Amino acid sequence: MQQKTSRRTNRERSDTTRAAILDAARGLFVSRGYADTSTPDIVSAAGLTRGALYHHFEDKKALFRAVAEREATAVAAAIEQATAKGLTAREALKVGARAYFDAMNHPGRIRLLLLDGPAVLGKHEMMAIDAANAQRTLEEGIAEAMAPAAVAPEKLAALASLLSAAFDRAALDIADGASTELYAETIGTLIDRMVST
Known part of the structure; x- marks a missing residue:
């Protein structure tokens, strides 16, 4: 039982991280445009690491x-x-x-x-x-x-x-x-x- 709860918590944590990256990226893509937004800018705005970004997304595109x-x-x-x-x-x-x-x-x-x-x-x-x-x-x-x-x-x-x-x-x-x-x-x-x- 506890293992299922732990998995759900990991999934929720993963979803939260993904949403934070998407929200930060959206804000920067809108304000700066795609070309002028870097992945370090995105992870900084999301308060995460580049590893977290690349765990969820292959690249900026x-x-x-x-x-x-x-x-x-x-x-x-x-x-x-x-x-x-x-x-x-x-x-x-x-x-x-x-x-x-x-x-x-x-x-x-x-x-x-x-x-x-x-x-x-x-x-x-x-x-x-x-x-x-x-x-x-x-x-x-x-x-x-x-x-x-x-x-x-x-x-x-x-x-x-x-x-x-x-x-x-x-x-x-x-x-x-x-x-x-x-x-x-x-x-x-x-x-x-x-x-x-």
């Missing part, structure tokens, strides 16, 4: 990927929470778009996911992170909203990719001071026209 994954998961969770009510598929797409804009407004997310993410990890790796989070549900939402018309999988993927790109561009413009309401309304019009075809 792997650490950045983990930060990006955590941010993408948080965005997807915000969208899912906002669309969990009894909405029609079309309404869910519109509410989800607004939830995306709000979630991306969280300090640092634009830089991590839309600016530094593709530069550090590459387009394909960022697409894989997106696919593991919001992309699948976006495709499902589009398919449901376009029903009863059957949409070929490759066309569905293309529609989701284009709509996702529109969401990203809107989030960038909103971060630069554009009206969230205007973009939410405009994306809503785009969704209406897309699903009525």
